[in-house]
Amino acid sequence: xxxxxxxxxxxxxxxxxxxxxxxxxxxxxxxxxxxxDHSDDPGLRGLAAAVLIExxxxxxxxRALRVAAGLPDTDVHAGxxxxxxxxxADLIVLRADHGAEFDRHLRxxxxxxxxxxxxxxxxxxxxxxxxxxxxxxxxxxxxxSQERERLRALH
Amino acid sequence: MSGKRMLAAVGAAAVVAAVTTxxxxxxxxxxxxxxxxxxxxxxxxxxxxxxxxxxxxxPGLPGASHDHTFVGNNTTNATSTLQSLLGAGAGATSxxxxxxxxxxxxxxxxxxxxxxxxxxxxxxYYKSGILDYTKVVPFPQGLKFVVGSPAATIDxxxxxxxxxxxxxxxxxxHNWDIPAYCVDGSQLNVRFQAPSCWDGVHLDSADHKSHMxxxxxxxxxxxxxxxxxxxxxxxxxxxxxxxxxxxSRVHLASGRGYSWHYDFFNxxxxxxxxxxxxxCINGGLQCDSRGFDLYKPDRxxxxxxxxxxxxxxxx
Numbered sequence: 001x002x003x004x005x006x007x008x009x010x011x012x013x014x015x016x017x018x019x020x021x022x023x024x025x026x027x028x029x030x031x032x033x034x035x036x037d038h039s040d041d042p043g044l045r046g047l048a049a050a051v052l053i054e055x056x057x058x059x060x061x062x063r064a065l066r067v068a069a070g071l072p073d074t075d076v077h078a079g080x081x082x083x084x085x086x087x088x089a090d091l092i093v094l095r096a097d098h099g100a101e102f103d104r105h106l107r108x109x110x111x112x113x114x115x116x117x118x119x120x121x122x123x124x125x126x127x128x129x130x131x132x133x134x135x136x137x138x139x140x141x142x143x144x145s146q147e148r149e150r151l152r153a154l155h
Numbered sequence: 156m157s158g159k160r161m162l163a164a165v166g167a168a169a170v171v172a173a174v175t176t177x178x179x180x181x182x183x184x185x186x187x188x189x190x191x192x193x194x195x196x197x198x199x200x201x202x203x204x205x206x207x208x209x210x211x212x213x214p215g216l217p218g219a220s221h222d223h224t225f226v227g228n229n230t231t232n233a234t235s236t237l238q239s240l241l242g243a244g245a246g247a248t249s250x251x252x253x254x255x256x257x258x259x260x261x262x263x264x265x266x267x268x269x270x271x272x273x274x275x276x277x278x279x280y281y282k283s284g285i286l287d288y289t290k291v292v293p294f295p296q297g298l299k300f301v302v303g304s305p306a307a308t309i310d311x312x313x314x315x316x317x318x319x320x321x322x323x324x325x326x327x328x329h330n331w332d333i334p335a336y337c338v339d340g341s342q343l344n345v346r347f348q349a350p351s352c353w354d355g356v357h358l359d360s361a362d363h364k365s366h367m368x369x370x371x372x373x374x375x376x377x378x379x380x381x382x383x384x385x386x387x388x389x390x391x392x393x394x395x396x397x398x399x400x401x402x403s404r405v406h407l408a409s410g411r412g413y414s415w416h417y418d419f420f421n422x423x424x425x426x427x428x429x430x431x432x433x434x435c436i437n438g439g440l441q442c443d444s445r446g447f448d449l450y451k452p453d454r455x456x457x458x459x460x461x462x463x464x465x466x467x468x469x470x
Contacts, residue, residue: 006361013215020219076362079306081221081410083207119218127215127234 010069011129017120018133020082021140022062023075027086028113029055031106034094038102043154047147051110054143061136068132084116107151114148117141193441193448194288194375196431196457199276200226200250205263207408208233211299211363211418221305221408222263222270226250226277228422231258237297240422245463246470251276251444252462253470254424261417262305262409264343264396271396271405273342283436284351284370284389285378291386291436293428294421295353301363302349302390303416305409312413316369319346319391322412324399333405333412343396343405345415351389352379363418388436392417427464430457 006015032055035048066073081087086109097105121141128134205224206217210233213219217233225231227250230243235258246253259279264271283291303317312318313331322330322345324337337343350367357366370386371377379386394417398405407414434457435442442448446457461469 011215016213016216016219020213020216072361077306081305081408081414083218083221116218120216123213123216123219123233 006070007068007130009130010133011127013124013127014130014133015069015071017124017128017137018062018066018069018071019076021117021120022059022066023077024082024085024113024117025055025059025062027091028110029059030091031086031094031109034102035106038094038098039106040099041103041154044103044106047150047154048106048110050150051147054147058136058140058143065130065132065136069130084113084120086113111148111151114144114151117144118148191288191439193282194291194436194439195280195282196435196440196442196446197281197444198227198250198252198255198279199444200248200259200279201274201276202226202272203229203249204231205270205272206232209260209418210235210258211301211359211420222265223260223408223418224263224270224272225258225260226279227259228256231260231420235420237420237422240420245424245467252427252458254427254463254467256422256424258420258422259392259417261392261394262407262414264398264405264407266398267404271398273395273397275395275397277395278393280391280393281388281431281436282348282391283375283386284348285386286372286376287378287386288375288439289437291351291388291432293425293432294387294423295358296421296423296425297358298353298387299359299363299418299420300350300367301416301418302392303347305414305416307413307416309411309413312415315347316373317348317350319348321345324402331413333407334402337399337402339400341399343398343402344393345412346391346393347415347417348373349390349392349417349419350383351387352383353385353387354383355385388432390419427458430464433457 029052032048032052035045039045090109094102094105118141121137124137125134202224205222207220207222208217209220209223213233215234227248228240228243229247230239240256240258243256248256309331320328322333322343324334324343325341327334350369352368352370354366360366368380368383370379431446434446440448440451440454445462448454459465
């Protein structure tokens with residue numbers, strides 16, 4: 001792939017955050033995209049659609065920063081179990097679910113993902129260096145916190 | 156002198172002795188004390204904390220990781236650096252050696268939702284990964300790496316160059332996942348060997364593994380590859396989990412048993428590490444944490460009774 005050397009403006013925390021946030025956001029987006037056809041709950045479907053739009057916008061910015069940092073686009077966490085990460089096994093379950101069963105599986109995954117995104121943003125803001133990454137972390141922290149409030153407000 | 160001695164055939168056995176655990180008898184004609192059967196020392200460390208941090212893979216990101224169990228340096232967390240590990244000061248470790256401020260960690264084992272944490276010391280061996288044990292040199296200060304892979308399949312775990320006998324409990328060995336049942340009162344153990352050939356240049360790499368390589372043969376039989384020519388000690392974590400009986404709810408924070416992996420961040424006091432490597436690995440001994448081989452007491456100990464180089468005060 002590209003042979004750009006890593007940009008030293010990005011420190012080890014910036015790099016680790018980008019390489020974790022991208023697969024986390026991608027996998028959650030895959031799960032959220034199923035809600036339109038699998039959930040019968042209009043509130044959850046609406047929230048999932050809104051969060052999906054935010055996630056896709058964030059992914060554009062995350063990927064652009066990854067390129068700017070000179071990092072390869074490999075998923076260094078493929079196959080790992082990380083807090084807040086929707087796994088391949090989770091997606092298989094969600095694809096087979098419908099109605100209330102789907103909602104019951106999606107909600108805790110979404111809640112844990114939103115909570116963990118906040119934890120990671122806090123770390124990046126405290127220990128990261130590159131301003132573009134930190135600015136995105138600030139936005140993600142705000143977005144995910146609001147989304148988590150909305151999720152909690154759903155009955 | 157210890158009363159525990161096992162008689163062993165000499166001569167032909169000496170050829171295979173490098174990979175068997177044998178203590179020499181005091182048979183005059185055999186010159187048993189000249190036979191080298193081990194080239195190692197060990198560190199013995201209590202578990203000091205567990206938390207979802209990983210200063211190698213997720214530096215500066217507390218809570219980013221699956222749960223890890225930490226032994227060694229008492230201060231290890233997501234923001235640990237070589238400076239912070241050293242700055243903790245001699246004695247700030249759960250290991251017997253006050254001058255080993257290294258950080259060692261592995262995924263926490265859970266029985267259902269309960270962490271399984273031994274209250275006994277865990278043993279980490281420092282062995283020779285190559286046949287010519289006289290060529291092993293100490294880890295450079297600040298070297299860090301990941302061993303094994305949390306994403307491994309069961310076959311990848313089983314065939315890894317670091318695999319020893321997988322998970323074992325009681326009489327059951329060569330389990331490449333956590334067994335479904337272990338005899339009541341037994342412990343679940345896992346041994347795994349680290350790569351021991353360093354590229355000689357990088358203290359870390361993008362995947363935290365590529366600056367290290369396994370030698371050409373397992374269990375100390377081979378040589379380092381040309382692109383990783385520096386033989387450093389071969390770590391072998393031997394971790395014990397105090398859980399037995401129905402094991403069906405036992406898992407690692409990283410997933411199945413075959414997701415077993417561990418991390419090492421070297422912060423040894425360099426002269427202390429050098430003394431142990433020279434005396435025990437290069438010297439062909441089976442040493443305890445003090446650098447003393449109880450089967451060859453005449454060779455002396457690398458460290459004093461306080462587990463420190465001679466002249467250093469108790470900590």
